[in-house]
Amino acid sequence: MLRRTTGRLLLLLLVITGSAGTIVNNSISKADRKYALNLMKESQKDLVKASKGLSEAQLEYKAAPDRWSVKECVYHIAASEKMLWGMFENAMKAAPNPEKRTEIKVKDEELVMMVKDRSKKNQAPEPIQPKNTGYKNLEGALADFKDTRTAHIRYMRTSTEDMRNRVVQLGANWMDCYQLYLLIGAHSQRHTMQLNEVKAAAGFPKE
Numbered sequence: 095m096l097r098r099t100t101g102r103l104l105l106l107l108l109v110i111t112g113s114a115g116t117i118v119n120n121s122i123s124k125a126d127r128k129y130a131l132n133l134m135k136e137s138q139k140d141l142v143k144a145s146k147g148l149s150e151a152q153l154e155y156k157a158a159p160d161r162w163s164v165k166e167c168v169y170h171i172a173a174s175e176k177m178l179w180g181m182f183e184n185a186m187k188a189a190p191n192p193e194k195r196t197e198i199k200v201k202d203e204e205l206v207m208m209v210k211d212r213s214k215k216n217q218a219p220e221p222i223q224p225k226n227t228g229y230k231n232l233e234g235a236l237a238d239f240k241d242t243r244t245a246h247i248r249y250m251r252t253s254t255e256d257m258r259n260r261v262v263q264l265g266a267n268w269m270d271c272y273q274l275y276l277l278i279g280a281h282s283q284r285h286t287m288q289l290n291e292v293k294a295a296a297g298f299p300k301e
Contacts, residue, residue: 121256122272126202130250130272133206133279138243141171141286144293145232149301153232157295165232166224167289171282172239173227174218178278179246185262185271186255194261197268205273209280212287239282250275 122130145153145168153165162170200208220226229235257272269277292298 121254121258126272127250129202130275130279131247133276133283134243134247134250137279137283137286138240141168141239141282141289142236144286144289145236149299151299152293152301155292155295155298157292157297162224162288162292164289164292165235167285167292168232168235168239169224169227169229170218170222171285172229172235172242173222174281174285175239175242175246175278177219177222178274178281179242181262181264182271182274182278185260185274186257188260190256190259191261192259194268195259195270197261197263198270198273199268200273202273202276205269206276206280209277210284210287212284212291246275246278 145164148164154163156163227235229238257275258270260271261268262271262274264274264277
């Protein structure tokens with residue numbers, strides 16, 4: 095009887111703490127969680143595919159002196175992944191501020207499309223410009239990106255934190271932390287698109 099009671103108590107504890115595999119917090123819906131995970135996984139797959147099997151000449155090619163090469167695009171994506179995640183973590187450490195939700199003017203999908211819109215160009219901050227990232231080769235940058243992206247995917251799979259009721263301001267835009275998470279995935283998509291533009295340039299080496 096004691097063993098049976100102890101077993102029931104342990105099972106109850108596992109369910110309460112989420113260790114039994116059930117996410118008990120409803121701060122985001124199942125659909126939101128699935129959307130975010132698909133964005134992160136697909137954008138990672140796209141980057142790896144786009145940068146695979148290229149020669150050093152192809153990795154280094156620039157369509158113009160002020161344009162980035164394929165390698166530099168990857169450096170920027172990898173460095174940005176860490177910087178943006180640091181912003182996300184800091185925002186999640188702050189107290190919930192649901193009263194600020196009225197400041198949010200864009201829906202989730204709209205935010206993703208805005209970030210991916212290559213018709214609007216901005217200068218990257220100095221620390222995440224390719225020359226300042228500290229990466230020495232494509233392999234190192236990609237490995238770092240994969241490691242951090244794996245951790246970010248794991249977070250979304252298991253997190254019970256309240257992402258919707260923590261609202262931050264980035265520039266002129268307000269967003270909740272779930273949207274900030276989406277921004278990270280959309281940002282890598284944006285620069286993978288840039289990488290593919292380099293490969294499509296007329297002067298891109300054939301091999």
